[in-house]
Structures are given as structure tokens and as C-alpha cells.
Amino acid sequence: MTTPAHPLTGAELRTLRNEAARVLFTNWTGTSTVPSATLYPHQWSWDSAFIAIGLRHLSPRRAQLELETLLGAQWHDGRVPHIVFNPSVPLDSYFPSPDFWRSSTAGAEAGAPRGVETSGIVQPPVHALAARLVHEADPDASRRRNFLRRIYPKLTAWHAYLMENRDIGRHGLVSVIHPWEPGMDNSPCWDGPLSRVEPAPASSFRRADLVHSDAADRPTDLDYGRYVRLAATYRNNGYRDAGTPHPFVVEDPGFNALLIASEHALAAIAETLGEDPRPHRARAEKLTTALVNRLWSPQDELFLCYDVRAGGLIDAKSVTGLLPLLVPGLPDDIAKALQRTAAGEHFGLGSTTALVPSYDLRGQAYDPARYWRGPAWFNINWVVERGLRQYGALDSADTLTRAVLASSAASGFAEYVDPRTGQARGTTSFSWTAAVVLDLLGRTMEEDR
Template identity: 55%
Template sequence: SRTATVAAPAIDDLREAAVRVLSANWTGTHSVPSRTLYPHQWSWDSAFIAIGLAGWAPERARRELLTLFDAQWRDGRVPHIVFSPSVPEEAYFPGPAFWRSHEAPAAPRAATSGIVQPPVHALAAWRVHQLAPDRAFLREIYPRLVAQQEYLRTHRRPAGDGLVAIVHPWESGMDNSPAWDEPLAAVPAEPLRERRRDITHVAPDERPTDLDYQRYVALATAYRDGGYRDDRLLDEHAFVVADPLFNAAYGAAEAALADIAAEIGGDPCPHLEEAEAVTRTMVDRLFDPARNLFLARDLLTGKALPVDSVAGLIPLILPDLPGDIADRLIDTAVTRFGIYAGLPPSYAPGGPAFERARYWRGPAWVNTAWLLWHGLRQRRAELATLLAESIIRVTATSGFREYFDPFTWEGHGCHDFGWSAALTLDVLD
């Protein structure tokens, strides 16, 4: 069984502990990723958290997603942070006074950031429905999920090659991934006028550097000052990148939307066609046959970014991914990301940028392990089982930490981290 290596009473304790974390992080309308570090609502966190709520609090799971989509912009964009009005500005930087969403014509009533995160929400909505069927919920969320995809399709394909672009490392969800080192080096850094809040909670050598932060803020400032418009990205913006995780999420969302459409009497065909087209484009433009991995591409220079990031394995979630490509990715997952031994590191340990405790530059994260698990379930059930066992063993050993040393499983970052608890629950059930 999945839980063969952890004793039954320990499994019960783990389940109870995960429920306790999710209960403590629930605000009444949504969940915070962490009470200390991340006091607002984060976009892809909410999708993962909804999956973990679905099995025992399905009403909360649906509310989690619907609250997020209540803050969807009129152009369809789903912001990466929805700010809670009751949380003081000083609690998180950059907060609402930085993003100034209300000055943008398409912004919603809630104060939000103006950038997005990987669109894993359709996948989450479908999984919530599978765990706790509710067609009325699907009917309510479906048009909003479609609008989210529509935004990415029409505003975020600047190169016209079918690849969706991110305009900020924060949009990848993997902020300081070594994959962004090269494109980020071309971004002028500006001195930070604000104090970073993250390093008051977590050791600085486990977070992005100050120089990274200066560039993050410079990029976000430029995008904001351009009114969050996307029409001249290739001419005017300093960071425009196609990320394999983001594009795989976009493609898998179309596949999930096809399932949702079929369930509520809609037409799955356009979604299936789009999912197939995305998969073809990704194989064509982002797969590196020498590395047996998908690579990000800098759309400003046209160059592939030759970095062994776990993001390059995530296209396994694409249902149409050709079997031979999937096999090659699985080979990479086993040989360079060591998934027989534990959770996949965010960056392969053999690489020059590897740091075992620094955020997205080596540590293992539960969400990328879960995505890989999800992608392997239909293809290599025995490997998927192994990954589920690893998620369970790591969180049973070290708690629901934000990220983990990929070799020793020592926990890093905040405690009681939402998606670590939520996705552990999902693989337990």
C-alpha cells in the first residue's frame, strides 16, 4: 500500500495534524499559505489547498476557489495575491500600497497584485468535484476558469508561437529558480526602499538574495507603471520567459476544462483541441532531447535556458504527452532528480547552482512532488505510489514545513504551510 513504510497510528496522527493546520489557516472565506510569512490569499496555494480541503470540508474547498475568483480581473487575469483588508500593510511586502491595483481599469473591488501564478485551478476544481461531486459548483466556476485561460491565450502569447509567457519570476511560483538567473541578470537592479519582511521570519540564506529582491521589485514596478498592460511586452518589458511548468499547467487546465465541460453538458472539444495544441507546441519548442527535459525559453533573446529545474518534469501532467517523451522525462526524474530515494529537488543536485537549503535552488517542495505524482499516476503507477509514500514520510518526519532538504528531509521555511498539509492529505486518501 501507499503508506506501507509509515505505521497506521502515525498515519492517523498525520491526517489529524494536516487537518489542524488547514483549520488554523482557514479565515472563514479562504486560507492563508502560512499565518506568519504569507498572511493573504495566494493564487496557486489556494488551488492546492482546495484539493486538501475537498475530502473533509468540501464546502470550504469550493469557497476557497470561489473567493479567489471573486478577485479575478475583468480581463480574466487571476491575481497571484488577493490582499485581506484586515491585515496591516506592514505585515507583507510588497503589499496593496505597492501594487495599487485600484488604479488599473480592469481590476476588481478587492486589492490584489497585478501578476499571475501557474493556472492549476481547473485541475483543482476538477479534483475537488471528483472528491466531493457538486455540479452547481462546476457550473459556477467553469466560465471563470475559461476566462482565466482566455487571458493567458490572448494577452500572454507575445511571440505568437503558442507559448504562454510569464513576465516576472514570481509568476513561475519558483521565484529564485536557477532557471531565471540568466534572464534576470539583464534586469537593472534598483535599491530597495522597503524592508523585506520574509527574512524577519526565515534565515536569509534560505531565501532569495537582496539582489534578487531588488530585481523582483524593479520588474514589478515597471509592469505596474505600464498599467499592467501586456500589449508591448517584447518591446518594453525586461523579463519575458516561457516556463515549462506554467505552460504545462495551462495545457492541463484545458484538459481539465474538457472534463468539466462534459460533466455539465458543455462542449469539451475546443478544450481538447487546445490541450493537444499546447502539448505539441511544448514538445516542439521546449523539449531538449539532449537533456531529456523541458527547458524554459527566454522570449526576448529566443534562447533556451539550459537549467535542470524540476519545472522541466511537470509536462508529465499533460494527458497527450507522447509516451516516448514521457519515458525520457521519467528517466531524468529517476537518474537526475532521484525520485526513488525521496521527493524531487527543485533543482538537480549535480548542477552548479545547487544549494540544498535555499528556497527554489535545491530544496524539495510538496507541490511539485504532487504534480509529478499526478502526472505519473496514469503512466507509471508504481513510481507514483513511491512518490506518494515519500510525501507521507517526509511530512511525517519533519512536519508541514514549506520546503525540505532533499537528502536529509530537514524542514526549512515556515511551519504549518498550507499546501504541504493539503497535498499530504490528498495522497493519504
Template identity: 55%
Template sequence: METLRASTLNGTTGSWTTTPGFTEVESGLRAAATRVLDENWLGSSTVPSRGLYPHQWSWDSAFISFGLRHHAPERARLELLTLFSAQWPDGRVPHIVFNPDTPDEAYFPGPGFWHTGATSGLVQPPIHARAVWEVHQAAEDQSSAAEFLATLYPKLVAWHAYLLGNRDFGGRGLVSIVHPWESGMDNSPAWDGPLAHVRPVDPAQFIRRDLEHGDAADRPSDVDYGRYVRLAAGYRDVGYRDERWPLFGDGFTVEDPAFNALLADAELALGRIAGALGLPGAAAGHRETAARLTQALVETLWDDEAGFFFARDVRTGERAREYTCGGLIPLVLPGLPVAPALLATATGPRFGVGRVLGAPSYDLTAPGFDAARYWRGPSWFNVGWLVRLGLLAHGERALAERLRSDLLEAAWRADFAEYTDPLTGEGHGSRSFGWTAALTLDLLAESR
């Protein structure tokens, strides 16, 4: 397959272009991506990777379902149904659903840490409603598709109600995350400030399983990981009761632009689902909620001078003035009033979208930019996929096609790596990564 590569990537001008052999390359890439998803399938859900991530992760499953709908639609539905079968009575969708056939010691923190039985107690970004809608749209059997929507709609409503009702710690209509893991962008520099007051747990008190599957230089430091453990244990010890969390001395309470933008986008998807189910009043309500979230996002987290969305530490009221990829995700919102300025930042020197590979996770011009370290520089396939949705939402079709080409190139060259160097395309982290393969299939489906 090496000889079938359709382009040359040099970090600034590479793109996946139509050349002799392109169809063969595309066919080979589709087959390879399908193979990854088949190998990572457990029977009712998909693991992100067989080594480092041996369980079901919440937003991974949502992204994976976008690709599965083109390959195995019934598995895409089961993926999401399995995840929501683990939904808590309060409506939260846990960020990990543990595989009972996997030994507890295979992953830390495993089920024994959380004291909840089969899941963790944290959450991840709410992209699920969009996933449910897109999986429904792909179904050939409309009767089963309608049943799928009818089953998951009330669960999605409860999920969003939990977030909007329990997590508005700042009182501005935005949802707060209580742990960096809830952002999905664990090691982002945006969390450095809000984490600074958190006392790290001594590394001798836990075993980092992630270092058994990746280079320590690419992963979070022991100090940061110790802070993550402190926060997870603290949230566990208050019984996962959100009303008690602001009283926890070592707490972390942050309004994340990516999380809130994805919730607003998910409300728009819920509006489409409600419409399909013959619930026009509910559909209008979801659209109104999306509009309120978008307004709150702009009023609270947008910096007009910087042309960017910054996370906000609710405890101090201060914005974390770090240019991270989370601030680009609001582009997915079609009615975003500040989209032109945000597009200028995305394509400017800080992120170089369209000139480097994918969408870097951190400011290319920052002294702390590291092209290989977890969420501190590398490009992630799901972020690039979301940014591309944002480009399409705001009419940037040529740039969106360029980003699509670069994402396919990255998947091909790096063996569906977890993340890649945005300057060279070198892969890092796990290979045969679930959402990289799945979103590759989703992008390739546009060629058919």
C-alpha cells in the same frame, strides 16, 4: 507521535512503509494536517502560513482545495469561489488577494505597492481547473456541485482566454510569464539568465518581510529580490497592459514549461467540466487546445539530446539550460510524446526521483545546487505531488507509490514545512504550511 514513525529516512533509502503502528501514524498525520488547515482558515480562504504569507495566494488556494475536499468540501468550494471573486475584467486571476484585516506593512509588496486595491497584478500557474473538477467530484450534494461547476466554468474559460490571448509574446502558441513570481518557483536558477539584464532596485528602498520569518541563507539574495521589485514596479507602471510589456526596457518575458504544461492539463480538466455541463462542443475544443499546447511545448522547449524541457527567454530566443523541477512538470500530460525520455531524466542522477526525498527543485549534480536555498535545491511538496501525478499518468505506479510514501514521511518529520532538504528531510521555510498539509490529506485519502 515520535515513536509512531513508520520508517527511517536516510536520504537514499527511506520510505513510508506499512509496519505495526502505521494506522496510528496515519491517523495522527491526518489529524495534524487537518489542524493546520483549520488554523490557517480566515473564514473564506486559507493563508499559506500565518507568519510569512498572511493573504490568499492563487495557486496555493488551488492546492489547498485538493486537501480541503476531503476534510471540508464546502470550504474547498468557498476557497476557489473567493479567489475567482477577485478575477479581473480581462480574465486574469491575480496571484495575491489581500486580506483587508491584515496591516499593509505585514507583507511586502502589499496592496499599497500594486495600486490595484485588493489584489496584485501578476498571475500564478493555472492549476485551478483541475482543482475545480476534483472539488466537484468530491461533493456529496450534487445540486450544489453542479451549481459550483456552472458558476466557475465561465470564469475558468475567461482565465485561460486571458493567458492564451494576451501572453503569447513568442508567437509559438505558448504563454509567457512576465515575472519570476508568476512561475510560483520564484528563485529558480532557470530565471538567472533572463534576469541578468534587469537592474535591481536598491535594497534601501524596500523592506524584506520574508527575512523576518526565515533564514537569509535560505532566501533569495538582496540583488535578486531587487530585480523582482524592479519587474513588479515596471509591470505596474505600464498599467498591467501586456501589449506594452515587451517595450519595457527592464522586462522579463519567459516561456516556462511548468506554466504551460499546467495550462494544457487545465484545458483537459475544462473539457471534463464542459462535458459534465452538457457542452460537448466546448469539451472537444478544450481537448484540442490542450493538444496544441502540448505540441507547442514539445516543439519549442523540449531538448531531445538533454531529454528535458528548458525555459525559453523570449527576448533572446535562447533556452535557459538549467535542469530545474519546472522541466519535470510536463509529465502530468497523459499524451506527452517524450515522456519516456523525461522519466529517464527524472529518475536519473540529476533529480533522483525514487532515491532522494521528493523531487528536488534543481539539478543535484549542478555546482549551484543548494539543499536549503529557496527553489535552488530543496524539495517542495506541491512539486512532488505533481510529479507523482505524472508518474501515474505514464504507468509508473510503483515509483508513484514510493514518492507518495516519501512525501508523507517528509510532512510528518518536518511539521508540514514549506520545503525540505531532499537528502536529509530537514525542513526549511515556514512550518504548518497550507499546501503541504492539504496535499498530505489528499495522499492519505488514497489509503481509505
């Protein structure tokens, strides 16, 4: 049994806030925030969205700049790349590096920017939700800078890219074409689809991640070889979505749930700007219907991933299937079923685990140490907490808030932790961990006043 996290004292909360702020200020580069100064020395897409959500409690202006910097590297076709590279960082500090992606040349026809090097794939679209929350932190300052007015067209183009280019299955949902795109890089959900991918030779790449992290915490060399093969194939086809042979095509419920939540956020932004919110609400409703009809598994009481190439649901229980709790307007029976699943034997939230694990505790592939194959991630628990609260499970949400705060403090703002023991895994002083802590503290400390 996991030990329930007790509420931190006022002094402990203030100390935690100061430590979280220190992490974000230390990892700030002047225009954006690196996830980790050692392991991830560039700007990552969905990291920056979560970072902005936390930064708004310290500096709304800096939170705005975080998103503006990322969207400054947006491609002309609307995609927001998953990495924006810092040219001052040595090439051997991270792989795949800019000379692998070659975005400004290989991606020229797809509209890659010329003045900055990026990757060519994407990550979950949390950005509109982040932008709305950042605006709400200081609406007057946001209006003075025309923050929403400048960022709204970019966010609209980003969502349009996904809907127009990534509905590969033609069923109304966005597909991911690389395991890095849904953010849960080596989830067991990808084992089946990846098994059809011939890995790149081990001699063709050098893994910089193993210099800064324990190999037991990271994806295997075999998985990495497959990641490299998929990325190289996409690059060699000019980063074109149509006409490229995508051996890995998956409809991921978490990715689509975050898109739906961000469409609702775009509707709110449109209203603030005096624009018509109805197209965003209509798109969110259409996506929600497709999500329920296509990915909901009543017998599992969980949303499952769909392998478009094989033509069927993937029989693997991942935390990505709980993320639709963030979607407004789910059928009541589905929302209640997701709460049962989160607390049940497969995820154990509140009983055998303090934080929701990234993968099925009872699954054969479960590993509490290795990246997305079991450990608990703080940003994902932030999403689950927000979803639980949205559907009225306030006691569960409060318990999860306390667990996130306690575990982050005890682990040194770890990248991820063992969901049962809380042992730190990956790297520490991780930016989105500090960011979601600041966001949860913002509400917790306000309620305590």
C-alpha cells in the same frame, strides 16, 4: 543513499491526517486559507488551488469557497491575480503590500476589481484541475450549489486571458513576465534573464520575509531588487501586457503543462455541464504540440525554459521540466525519458533523494537550503507523483507517495525541505503541504480499507 520511506501504519496515517487537517483549519480565515499565518498572511493563487484539492477531503463546501473567494477577485480581463490581500492585515506584514501594487487604481484600465486589492501578476493555472477534483469529491452537493456552473465561465475567461495576452513569443505557448509568475521564484533558470534587469535600490523596499524566515533559505537582496523593479515597471504601465517593455519574458514548461492539464479539466467540466468540450481539447492538443516542439530537449531528456528576449533555450535543469508528466498524451518516448531523468543523476529520485529536488543536484547553482534553488517542495512532488502514475510508473509513484507522507510528518509540514536529508526549510505548518498530504492520504487510506 537516501533511506527508503516505509509505509506508515494505519494509526500513523490517521494521526497524520488529523495533523494535516489541523494545519488547514488553523490557517482558515473564514473565506480562504493563508499559506502561512506568519510568512504569507494573504491568499495566494496557486496555493489556493492546491489547498482546495486537499480541503475537498475535509469539507467539499469549504474547498469550493476557497476557489470562489479567489475567483471573486478576478480582473475583468480574465487574469487571476497571484495575491488577494486581506485588508485587516497590517501593511508591514508582507512586502510587496497593497500600497505597492495599487491594483484598484493602477490596474483600473486593465479591469482590476475596485472592492479588493490584489497584485497585478499571475501564478500557474492549476485552478480548473482543482475545481474538477473538488466537484468529484461530492457531485450532488456541488450540483445543488451550481458550483461548476458558476465557476466555469471564470475559469474559461482565465485561460483565455493567458492564451490571448501572454503568447508574447508568438509560438503558441504562454510566457511569464516575472519570476514570481511560474511560482518557482528564484530558480537558477531565471539568473540569465534577470541579469538584464536593473535592480531597484535596496532603500526602496523592506523585506518582511526575513522577519519570519532564515535569510539563507530566501532569495538574495539582489534578486529581490530585480523582482521589485519588474513589478514596478508593470504597475507603472497600468498592468498592460501589450505595450509594456517586458525585459523578462520566459516560456516555462511547468506553467504551460499545468495550463494543459487544466484545459483537459475544463473539457471534463464542460461535459458535466452539457457544454461542448471540444474547444478545450483542441486548445490542450495545440499547447501540447507547441510544448514538445519548442521546449523539449532530446539530449537533456528534459523540457527546458525558453528565454524569449534572448531567443534560446535556457541551459538549466529545473524540476519545472519534469512537470509535463502531468500532461496527458505525451509521446511515449518523451514520457519514458522524463522518468529516466527524474531517477537519474540530476534529480536522484528514489536513489540519492527521497523527494524530487527543485533544481539539478549537479548544477553549479544548486543549493539545498535556498528556496527554489534545490530544496524539495511538496506540491511539486504531488504533481510529479500524479504524472508518474499517469504514465504507468506505479512503483515509483507509490514510493514517492510514501516519501511525501513520511517527510511531511517529520518536518512539521514544512514549506520545503532539503531533498537529501529532509531537514525542514522555510516555515512550517504550511497549507499546501498539508493539503497534498490529505489528498495522497485520501487514496492511501482508501486502498488500505
